[in-house]
Amino acid sequence: MNDLHIEPLPNIDELDEKILKLITKNARIPFLEVARECGVSGAAIHQRVQRLLNLGVVSGSEFIVNPQKMGYFTCAYMGIHLEKAKFHKQVVAELTKIPEVVECHYVTGTYAIFIKVQTKTNKHLKKLIDEDLQEIEGIASTETFISLEMEFKRQVPIK
Structure with missing residues:
Protein backbone atom coordinates (compact mmCIF):
# COMPACT_ATOMS: atom_id res chain seq x y z
CA MET A 1 0.00 0.00 0.00
CA ASN A 2 1.30 3.46 -0.90
CA ASP A 3 1.95 5.66 2.16
CA LEU A 4 2.21 8.77 -0.03
CA HIS A 5 -1.50 9.50 -0.21
CA ILE A 6 -2.40 13.16 -0.62
CA GLU A 7 -5.82 14.16 0.65
CA PRO A 8 -7.89 16.35 -1.68
CA LEU A 9 -8.24 19.92 -0.49
CA PRO A 10 -11.48 20.50 1.42
CA ASN A 11 -14.13 22.74 -0.12
CA ILE A 12 -13.64 26.04 1.73
CA ASP A 13 -15.92 28.96 0.89
CA GLU A 14 -15.70 32.68 1.75
CA LEU A 15 -17.56 32.23 5.06
CA ASP A 16 -15.14 29.47 6.10
CA GLU A 17 -12.22 31.75 5.21
CA LYS A 18 -13.66 34.63 7.26
CA ILE A 19 -14.21 32.30 10.22
CA PHE A 31 -18.66 32.08 18.56
CA LEU A 32 -21.34 34.77 18.98
CA GLU A 33 -18.75 37.45 18.21
CA VAL A 34 -17.61 35.48 15.14
CA ALA A 35 -21.28 35.18 14.13
CA ARG A 36 -21.76 38.96 14.43
CA GLU A 37 -18.63 39.63 12.34
CA CYS A 38 -19.81 37.14 9.70
CA GLY A 39 -23.49 38.12 9.71
CA VAL A 40 -24.77 34.62 10.49
CA SER A 41 -26.18 32.79 13.52
CA GLY A 42 -24.09 31.39 16.35
CA ALA A 43 -25.38 27.91 15.45
CA ALA A 44 -24.09 28.34 11.90
CA GLN A 50 -17.13 21.66 13.74
CA ARG A 51 -16.98 20.91 9.99
CA GLY A 60 -8.39 22.10 18.52
CA SER A 61 -7.14 25.10 20.38
CA GLU A 62 -4.30 25.43 22.80
CA PHE A 63 -2.68 27.72 25.29
CA ILE A 64 0.89 28.55 24.32
CA VAL A 65 3.38 28.64 27.17
CA ASN A 66 5.90 31.48 26.92
CA PRO A 67 9.26 29.67 27.38
CA GLN A 68 10.98 32.77 28.85
CA LYS A 69 8.29 33.17 31.51
CA MET A 70 9.04 29.58 32.54
CA GLY A 71 12.80 30.19 32.69
CA TYR A 72 13.77 28.77 29.28
CA PHE A 73 15.88 31.58 27.85
CA THR A 74 17.85 29.69 25.18
CA CYS A 75 16.16 28.58 21.98
CA ALA A 76 18.27 26.59 19.56
CA TYR A 77 17.84 24.63 16.37
CA MET A 78 19.96 21.58 15.70
CA GLY A 79 20.74 19.69 12.54
CA ILE A 80 21.39 16.01 13.20
CA HIS A 81 23.51 13.74 11.01
CA LEU A 82 22.77 10.04 11.38
CA GLU A 83 25.38 7.27 11.18
CA LYS A 84 23.00 5.44 8.82
CA ALA A 85 19.48 6.20 7.57
CA LYS A 86 18.22 3.05 9.30
CA PHE A 87 18.70 4.80 12.68
CA HIS A 88 16.00 7.40 11.94
CA LYS A 89 13.09 5.83 13.86
CA GLN A 90 15.30 4.78 16.76
CA VAL A 91 16.79 8.28 17.09
CA VAL A 92 13.37 9.97 16.90
CA ALA A 93 12.07 7.61 19.60
CA GLU A 94 14.96 8.68 21.87
CA LEU A 95 14.43 12.38 21.05
CA THR A 96 10.81 12.15 22.22
CA LYS A 97 12.15 11.25 25.68
CA ILE A 98 13.99 14.59 25.99
CA PRO A 99 11.49 17.24 27.20
CA GLU A 100 13.62 20.15 25.97
CA VAL A 101 13.19 18.93 22.37
CA VAL A 102 9.99 20.75 21.40
CA GLU A 103 9.96 20.09 17.63
CA CYS A 104 11.41 17.37 15.43
CA HIS A 105 11.42 17.30 11.63
CA TYR A 106 12.60 14.70 9.12
CA VAL A 107 14.27 16.85 6.47
CA THR A 108 16.03 16.83 3.14
CA GLY A 109 19.42 18.39 2.60
CA THR A 110 22.49 18.31 4.81
CA TYR A 111 20.81 16.84 7.87
CA ALA A 112 18.49 13.88 8.36
CA ILE A 113 16.68 15.41 11.33
CA PHE A 114 16.21 19.02 12.41
CA ILE A 115 15.05 19.80 15.95
CA LYS A 116 14.11 22.81 18.04
CA VAL A 117 15.16 22.84 21.68
CA GLN A 118 14.32 25.16 24.58
CA THR A 119 16.80 25.25 27.46
CA LYS A 120 17.17 27.45 30.51
CA THR A 121 20.70 28.65 29.67
CA ASN A 122 23.53 28.07 27.19
CA LYS A 123 25.15 25.88 29.85
CA HIS A 124 21.95 23.80 30.02
CA LEU A 125 22.08 23.53 26.19
CA LYS A 126 25.70 22.31 26.31
CA LYS A 127 24.76 19.70 28.94
CA LEU A 128 21.82 18.57 26.78
CA ILE A 129 24.12 18.13 23.77
CA ASP A 130 26.93 16.40 25.70
CA GLU A 131 24.91 14.17 28.01
CA ASP A 132 21.69 13.51 26.13
CA LEU A 133 21.95 14.01 22.37
CA GLN A 134 25.49 12.76 21.76
CA GLU A 135 24.68 9.61 23.76
CA ILE A 136 21.87 8.56 21.40
CA GLU A 137 22.92 5.59 19.30
CA GLY A 138 22.74 6.44 15.62
CA ILE A 139 23.58 10.15 15.90
CA ALA A 140 26.86 10.80 14.09
CA SER A 141 27.05 14.54 14.77
CA THR A 142 25.00 17.65 15.41
CA GLU A 143 25.23 21.30 14.41
CA THR A 144 23.64 23.87 16.69
CA PHE A 145 22.16 27.25 15.79
CA ILE A 146 21.22 29.46 18.75
CA SER A 147 18.30 31.78 18.08
CA LEU A 148 19.11 35.30 19.22
CA GLU A 149 15.53 36.52 18.85
CA MET A 150 12.35 35.38 17.11
CA GLU A 151 11.38 38.12 14.71
CA PHE A 152 7.92 36.74 13.92
CA LYS A 153 5.81 33.60 13.79
CA ARG A 154 2.56 33.20 11.95
CA GLN A 155 -0.01 30.82 10.53
CA VAL A 156 -0.30 30.05 6.84
CA PRO A 157 -2.31 32.72 5.02
CA ILE A 158 -6.05 32.31 4.65
CA LYS A 159 -6.52 33.56 1.07
Missing part, protein backbone atom coordinates in the same frame (compact mmCIF):
# COMPACT_ATOMS: atom_id res chain seq x y z
CA LEU A 20 -10.64 30.95 9.91
CA LYS A 21 -9.18 34.47 9.83
CA LEU A 22 -11.06 35.38 13.03
CA ILE A 23 -10.38 32.22 15.03
CA THR A 24 -6.71 31.97 14.05
CA LYS A 25 -6.15 35.53 15.27
CA ASN A 26 -7.87 34.75 18.58
CA ALA A 27 -8.70 31.13 19.46
CA ARG A 28 -10.71 32.33 22.46
CA ILE A 29 -13.07 34.58 20.48
CA PRO A 30 -16.67 33.71 21.38
CA ILE A 45 -20.64 29.26 13.22
CA HIS A 46 -20.64 26.29 15.57
CA GLN A 47 -21.55 23.97 12.66
CA ARG A 48 -18.92 25.50 10.38
CA VAL A 49 -16.15 25.27 12.99
CA LEU A 52 -13.53 22.53 9.75
CA LEU A 53 -12.38 20.40 12.72
CA ASN A 54 -13.82 17.23 11.15
CA LEU A 55 -12.07 18.01 7.84
CA GLY A 56 -8.78 18.51 9.68
CA VAL A 57 -8.47 22.12 8.45
CA VAL A 58 -8.03 23.20 12.08
CA SER A 59 -7.20 21.11 15.08
Whole structure:
Protein backbone atom coordinates (compact mmCIF):
# COMPACT_ATOMS: atom_id res chain seq x y z
CA MET A 1 0.00 0.00 0.00
CA ASN A 2 1.30 3.46 -0.90
CA ASP A 3 1.95 5.66 2.16
CA LEU A 4 2.21 8.77 -0.03
CA HIS A 5 -1.50 9.50 -0.21
CA ILE A 6 -2.40 13.16 -0.62
CA GLU A 7 -5.82 14.16 0.65
CA PRO A 8 -7.89 16.35 -1.68
CA LEU A 9 -8.24 19.92 -0.49
CA PRO A 10 -11.48 20.50 1.42
CA ASN A 11 -14.13 22.74 -0.12
CA ILE A 12 -13.64 26.04 1.73
CA ASP A 13 -15.92 28.96 0.89
CA GLU A 14 -15.70 32.68 1.75
CA LEU A 15 -17.56 32.23 5.06
CA ASP A 16 -15.14 29.47 6.10
CA GLU A 17 -12.22 31.75 5.21
CA LYS A 18 -13.66 34.63 7.26
CA ILE A 19 -14.21 32.30 10.22
CA LEU A 20 -10.64 30.95 9.91
CA LYS A 21 -9.18 34.47 9.83
CA LEU A 22 -11.06 35.38 13.03
CA ILE A 23 -10.38 32.22 15.03
CA THR A 24 -6.71 31.97 14.05
CA LYS A 25 -6.15 35.53 15.27
CA ASN A 26 -7.87 34.75 18.58
CA ALA A 27 -8.70 31.13 19.46
CA ARG A 28 -10.71 32.33 22.46
CA ILE A 29 -13.07 34.58 20.48
CA PRO A 30 -16.67 33.71 21.38
CA PHE A 31 -18.66 32.08 18.56
CA LEU A 32 -21.34 34.77 18.98
CA GLU A 33 -18.75 37.45 18.21
CA VAL A 34 -17.61 35.48 15.14
CA ALA A 35 -21.28 35.18 14.13
CA ARG A 36 -21.76 38.96 14.43
CA GLU A 37 -18.63 39.63 12.34
CA CYS A 38 -19.81 37.14 9.70
CA GLY A 39 -23.49 38.12 9.71
CA VAL A 40 -24.77 34.62 10.49
CA SER A 41 -26.18 32.79 13.52
CA GLY A 42 -24.09 31.39 16.35
CA ALA A 43 -25.38 27.91 15.45
CA ALA A 44 -24.09 28.34 11.90
CA ILE A 45 -20.64 29.26 13.22
CA HIS A 46 -20.64 26.29 15.57
CA GLN A 47 -21.55 23.97 12.66
CA ARG A 48 -18.92 25.50 10.38
CA VAL A 49 -16.15 25.27 12.99
CA GLN A 50 -17.13 21.66 13.74
CA ARG A 51 -16.98 20.91 9.99
CA LEU A 52 -13.53 22.53 9.75
CA LEU A 53 -12.38 20.40 12.72
CA ASN A 54 -13.82 17.23 11.15
CA LEU A 55 -12.07 18.01 7.84
CA GLY A 56 -8.78 18.51 9.68
CA VAL A 57 -8.47 22.12 8.45
CA VAL A 58 -8.03 23.20 12.08
CA SER A 59 -7.20 21.11 15.08
CA GLY A 60 -8.39 22.10 18.52
CA SER A 61 -7.14 25.10 20.38
CA GLU A 62 -4.30 25.43 22.80
CA PHE A 63 -2.68 27.72 25.29
CA ILE A 64 0.89 28.55 24.32
CA VAL A 65 3.38 28.64 27.17
CA ASN A 66 5.90 31.48 26.92
CA PRO A 67 9.26 29.67 27.38
CA GLN A 68 10.98 32.77 28.85
CA LYS A 69 8.29 33.17 31.51
CA MET A 70 9.04 29.58 32.54
CA GLY A 71 12.80 30.19 32.69
CA TYR A 72 13.77 28.77 29.28
CA PHE A 73 15.88 31.58 27.85
CA THR A 74 17.85 29.69 25.18
CA CYS A 75 16.16 28.58 21.98
CA ALA A 76 18.27 26.59 19.56
CA TYR A 77 17.84 24.63 16.37
CA MET A 78 19.96 21.58 15.70
CA GLY A 79 20.74 19.69 12.54
CA ILE A 80 21.39 16.01 13.20
CA HIS A 81 23.51 13.74 11.01
CA LEU A 82 22.77 10.04 11.38
CA GLU A 83 25.38 7.27 11.18
CA LYS A 84 23.00 5.44 8.82
CA ALA A 85 19.48 6.20 7.57
CA LYS A 86 18.22 3.05 9.30
CA PHE A 87 18.70 4.80 12.68
CA HIS A 88 16.00 7.40 11.94
CA LYS A 89 13.09 5.83 13.86
CA GLN A 90 15.30 4.78 16.76
CA VAL A 91 16.79 8.28 17.09
CA VAL A 92 13.37 9.97 16.90
CA ALA A 93 12.07 7.61 19.60
CA GLU A 94 14.96 8.68 21.87
CA LEU A 95 14.43 12.38 21.05
CA THR A 96 10.81 12.15 22.22
CA LYS A 97 12.15 11.25 25.68
CA ILE A 98 13.99 14.59 25.99
CA PRO A 99 11.49 17.24 27.20
CA GLU A 100 13.62 20.15 25.97
CA VAL A 101 13.19 18.93 22.37
CA VAL A 102 9.99 20.75 21.40
CA GLU A 103 9.96 20.09 17.63
CA CYS A 104 11.41 17.37 15.43
CA HIS A 105 11.42 17.30 11.63
CA TYR A 106 12.60 14.70 9.12
CA VAL A 107 14.27 16.85 6.47
CA THR A 108 16.03 16.83 3.14
CA GLY A 109 19.42 18.39 2.60
CA THR A 110 22.49 18.31 4.81
CA TYR A 111 20.81 16.84 7.87
CA ALA A 112 18.49 13.88 8.36
CA ILE A 113 16.68 15.41 11.33
CA PHE A 114 16.21 19.02 12.41
CA ILE A 115 15.05 19.80 15.95
CA LYS A 116 14.11 22.81 18.04
CA VAL A 117 15.16 22.84 21.68
CA GLN A 118 14.32 25.16 24.58
CA THR A 119 16.80 25.25 27.46
CA LYS A 120 17.17 27.45 30.51
CA THR A 121 20.70 28.65 29.67
CA ASN A 122 23.53 28.07 27.19
CA LYS A 123 25.15 25.88 29.85
CA HIS A 124 21.95 23.80 30.02
CA LEU A 125 22.08 23.53 26.19
CA LYS A 126 25.70 22.31 26.31
CA LYS A 127 24.76 19.70 28.94
CA LEU A 128 21.82 18.57 26.78
CA ILE A 129 24.12 18.13 23.77
CA ASP A 130 26.93 16.40 25.70
CA GLU A 131 24.91 14.17 28.01
CA ASP A 132 21.69 13.51 26.13
CA LEU A 133 21.95 14.01 22.37
CA GLN A 134 25.49 12.76 21.76
CA GLU A 135 24.68 9.61 23.76
CA ILE A 136 21.87 8.56 21.40
CA GLU A 137 22.92 5.59 19.30
CA GLY A 138 22.74 6.44 15.62
CA ILE A 139 23.58 10.15 15.90
CA ALA A 140 26.86 10.80 14.09
CA SER A 141 27.05 14.54 14.77
CA THR A 142 25.00 17.65 15.41
CA GLU A 143 25.23 21.30 14.41
CA THR A 144 23.64 23.87 16.69
CA PHE A 145 22.16 27.25 15.79
CA ILE A 146 21.22 29.46 18.75
CA SER A 147 18.30 31.78 18.08
CA LEU A 148 19.11 35.30 19.22
CA GLU A 149 15.53 36.52 18.85
CA MET A 150 12.35 35.38 17.11
CA GLU A 151 11.38 38.12 14.71
CA PHE A 152 7.92 36.74 13.92
CA LYS A 153 5.81 33.60 13.79
CA ARG A 154 2.56 33.20 11.95
CA GLN A 155 -0.01 30.82 10.53
CA VAL A 156 -0.30 30.05 6.84
CA PRO A 157 -2.31 32.72 5.02
CA ILE A 158 -6.05 32.31 4.65
CA LYS A 159 -6.52 33.56 1.07
